[in-house]
Amino acid sequence: MFRFENPEYLYLFIAMPFLVALYIYLNIRKRNDVKRLGVLSTVKRMMPELSLKRSYLKFWLIFAALCAGIFMIARPQFGTKVETVEKEGIELVIAIDVSNSMLARDVTPDRLSRAKQILSRIIDVRKNDKVALIVFAGEAYVQMPLTSDTQSAKLFLNTIDPSLVPVQGTAIAEAIRLGMNSFSGDQDVDKAMIIITDGEDHEGNANEAARQASEAGIMVNVLGIGSVEGTPVPESEYSNNFRTDSEGRVVVSRLNEQMAQEIAQNGKGLYVQADNSNTAIRALESELNELETKKSATLTYSEYDEKFPLFAWILLIILIVEFLIYDKKNPLFKNIRLFR
Structure with a gap:
């Protein structure tokens, strides 16, 4: 059997679509600002260190971390603990x-x-x-x-x-x-x-x-x-x-x-x-x-076993990965082309 001990925190997911919408809106504004400087492909060649894909990935990592955090504070519980x-x-x-x-x-x-x-x-x-x-x-x-x-x-x-x-x-x-x-x-x-x-x-x-x-x-x-x-x-x-x-x-x-x-x-x-x-x-x-x-x-038997530590570890790993990804291309890994 599965349940959340504090399901009221799940209402925080209501804010997540608004967060995505805000991010998309800010990206559109940023692109429009860049276009005022010239053609987008030309501007990219002028700033070779910039990686938009890294920026997108960092946002989605933060988004995933927030989701994991909401699950964590809602305290998922499952099974029987002895x-x-x-x-x-x-x-x-x-x-x-x-x-x-x-x-x-x-x-x-x-x-x-x-x-x-x-x-x-x-x-x-x-x-x-x-x-x-x-x-x-x-x-x-x-x-x-x-x-x-x-x-x-x-x-x-x-x-x-x-x-x-x-x-x-x-x-x-x-x-x-x-x-x-x-x-x-x-x-x-x-x-x-x-x-x-x-x-x-x-x-x-x-x-x-x-x-x-x-x-x-x-x-x-x-x-x-x-x-x-x-x-x-x-x-x-x-x-x-x-x-x-x-x-x-x-x-x-x-x-x-x-x-x-x-x-x-x-x-x-x-x-x-x-x-x-x-x-x-x-x-x-x-x-x-x-x-x-x-x-x-x-x-002694408790009906539910706490599972929030799993989401705490997921949250920690995501934040560490996000921290290690630079907005700009890292010269130490210039020969590794994960983001083109």
Whole structure:
């Protein structure tokens, strides 16, 4: 795949035909001025050192150099670049609740969107860690296995919505157990989980799962999202209508803060409530920074490889050639007749 990183500079090519037109115009004027001195063939014999063809060639070399320069600053990119990068971090599994109650709007813009914003920030900060993503509602699924390519994790954020898990509920215990199986077997690196949930319709056994994770050396942190007071649950992400129960009453979702605190306590981790500030993120960052890191060399893939150095070399070579060509005939090469 080929692209330009800064395609806006390609608009400079619009000026190139005007540059050619200006050059042609100036040459016509120059010829007319010479004709005033006499017949053109006679004037040429009077100035044997002058070479018009050299002048033309120098212009087209400058023209080609400008074109190469435009391509260079537009940053052409092509193919895939593979690098071996040494990182020093922990292993981190992030499990995010995607149940319908996460559409509630007691945080801006809604619980799920705010959770994704926090998740994106955590991934940016923990860029040296190996990260895995799990989504859960009534069931839990691995959205992305453990990887050091944290930027790929951000790509998965756009696909996270309640439709990923059709079975409703909040199966935190299943998410924790799935997270435990998502870590590597490396005993020399610290491991942590972050559970992002409102705890609504909690199905139990999460405390025991968190205790088992802690005993296995995995710290379980819980990020509670939503308000204790609660708010109605919209029918969909963009709907202003609210869900109702079988008796027609509006469904109100509340953050189960006590449950979230118990899970974090059993998992030897931190509980923090998310709001519209970055307080929760900073608290989690501080907690994760206490863990011991390990160096590891991993392959990272970038979708595009920079090709502008090729055009930089072309530009340099053209300018050197242009500099070496005199406007007049060079006496050192008087016997070499490239320009007649």
